[in-house]
Amino acid sequence: MKSQLFAIIDVETTGGGIAGNRITEICIALLRDGEVIDKYSTLVNPERDIPYYITALTGIDNEMIAKAPFFFEVAEKIEEFTKDAIFVAHNVGFDYNVIRGEFQLLGQTYNRKKLCTVRLSRKLIPGMLSYSLGRLCSTLNIPHLNRHRAEGDVDATVILFQRLLSLDVSFTIMNSFMNSRSKQATLPPHLSAEQITELPEASGIYLFKNQKHKVIYAGKAKNIKKRVLSHFYDKKNKEYHLGQETHFIDYEITGNELLALLVESEHIRKHYPKFNRAQKWPATTHQIISYINQRGIIQLALGKTKVLQDSVGTFYNKTEAIEKLEEICETFKLCPRFCSLQSNSEKCSHYRIKNCEGICEETETVEDYNLKVQAAMRALKENNQSFAIQGKGRTEGEIAFALVVEGQYKGFGFFDRSDAICNIEDYEPFLKLQQASYHTHAIIRSHLKKNGERNVVYFEEAPTLSNHRIKTLKKSAVKANLEDVFSHWDLG
Known part of the structure; x- marks a missing residue:
């Protein structure tokens, strides 16, 4: 690898995630034998407006890119410039995928071997509090001028990469990072291969956590290690951002899939993880509840709640709950009016239940009626095994x-x-x-x-x-x- 060509690259974009990102500026520095031998830098017209918050960060506004070349006009230059080089960037997954996405919009493919200076720094310069480009440059006394502009960030990354090369003179670490069969080649920038190696190949749940150890995703799997790795092979926008924010992975072995599903559900309820969608919003339950009215009659009613409570019966479908209420009302000769199956205050007149024994007309005693209600409640609970x-x-x-x-x-x-x-x-x-x-x-x-x-x-x-x-x-x-x-x- 002594005469290997490296292309140190940085892009500025319109923001909006990998899928919707368009390039506004690109800079490429070619490095051979530790020295810069060529550089290419240009603004790019993204064919869309640049959001205000991006302009505030980079200083690139719509007026600046109005007369800049479109990507299709510079694509051939980028292709030729990086043809025989290894693609190097700080958080390489971002820059590489954005550029590859631009080529895909043109119906072209763009494939390069790549190296990430974030991951290399974590391996070769361990113990840093932060591996952001700005913090690394500050800690290592690397000049970093014109931040958040492509050329300024590339110049700083070149010096950082030169230092990394001096720490890996045999290229052992870099070769392992570029090996397609190595975990290092696909892992997000903030995750160590050791964390993946320690994952079990067993049923259970896994938790992705951010830098502050906050759970940002909870998942279940029959094979925890295999499922976790599948997130990093997936090139979808959501999976990319999940990987970018993941610093730690915890897991819990459950032994079987049923418990894995139940424990996953509890973690989603408890932590409300940012990247989970399913199960985050509690579904409505319908419960048959009982209470005593002013006449001392035990009334049954249907309540709707998002939290399970003690009740005569709980159902997850309103129709099912009403049918069960009608069933016990008819079976135990209860009054539809006192089972909340009709809203008028007169005597019952349900369209189907006709065997009320007169509690609504006061021809049946409250004591006798309540005994029937209690029997109905016992029967309903007995059905809950x-x-x-x-x-x-x-x-x-x-x-x-x-x-x-x-x-x-x-x-x-x-x-x-x-x-x-x-x-x-x-x-x-x-x-x-x-x-x-x-x-x-x-x-x-x-x-x-x-x-x-x-x-x-x-x-x-x-x-x-x-x-x-x-x-x-x-x-x-x-x-x-x-x-x-x-x-x-x-x-x-």
């Missing part, structure tokens, strides 16, 4: 489980195959409480539909947790900022 879905754990000797109590998801956990688990209370010491939602309900419903009752353990009665367990769980909830969980679970 309690069960555990067991599955593959994180290790060979472990079993994972998701626990559902009276139709509501309560959480997940793991226990050893040697543990004596006979009834629902036996799951208690291993349970990690989670908040139920429309999404967890849909995940569990989909799993049961796909897999049937295989590995499902049903229980006849719901558990009553011990006072000690309640105190322990509440302390854990406060510590984890999950106190809201307890407003959705009657702990007796």
Whole structure:
């Protein structure tokens, strides 16, 4: 690589992401044997207005590029100028993809081997607080004049690259970065290959975090390492920006896909990650609730909420909820008026339910009517089954489980195959409480539909947790900022 030609490149653009970016200025310096042998710089007419915030950053305005050449007029020059060179830039993915995008608009291809001075600096000059071009130049005493203009940034990058060359005289690091089979060739600038190497090839969830360790994306995978790498191979605009903002990756092995889906859903609810779209907005639930009116009659009604609460029954479809309310009203000879199935204050006159025994006309006693309502409520709750879905754990000797109590998801956990688990209370010491939602309900419903009752353990009665367990769980909830969980679970 001693006589290798390097093209140190910087572009200024209109902004708007990789897909919509157009070049407003480009500068290329050719470097051979550590010395600059040629340079090319020009403004470019982007064929669109330059946003004000871009002008404020770069100083390039619409008047400056009005008479500048269009990209198609300089494309051949750029192609020839960089023909035998390795494409070098600070955060090379940005500049390379913008230039390649311009060639694609002309129906042409542009392919070069490339090196990123951000990644090279992280490897060869470790321990810096920041690897932005400005901060590196300041720390390493590199002159950086005319910032955010293509030529000014290229001149600074040339000096930085010369220093990097002096730290890798055998070109060992640079060769490894350009190897197409190396992780270094595709990784975002702020991620080390070691972080990827440490990822497991197992089912679970992964969290992309920014420089401040804030979760910006939560995902699930059957193979965590393979799925994480797929984000970086994807050239979509969203995936590019996700990679640019990712500094750290955390993960959690769940052992099976069901728990991975449930844990992913909890992280999306809890962290509201910037790059997640699905599951960020809570879906509306419809709940059959009960209350006592001024006459002492137990009334049933349909409530709409985005938070699961204790109720007679919870449904994720309004039609389904109304049908169930009509069904129990007719089965237990309740009054449609006191089941909120009609809004008038006179005697009931439902189009289908005709077997009211007179509570609305005061020919039936409140006591007798309330006994029927209580029976209906018991029957409805009995239909909400309690069960555990067991599955593959994180290790060979472990079993994972998701626990559902009276139709509501309560959480997940793991226990050893040697543990004596006979009834629902036996799951208690291993349970990690989670908040139920429309999404967890849909995940569990989909799993049961796909897999049937295989590995499902049903229980006849719901558990009553011990006072000690309640105190322990509440302390854990406060510590984890999950106190809201307890407003959705009657702990007796």
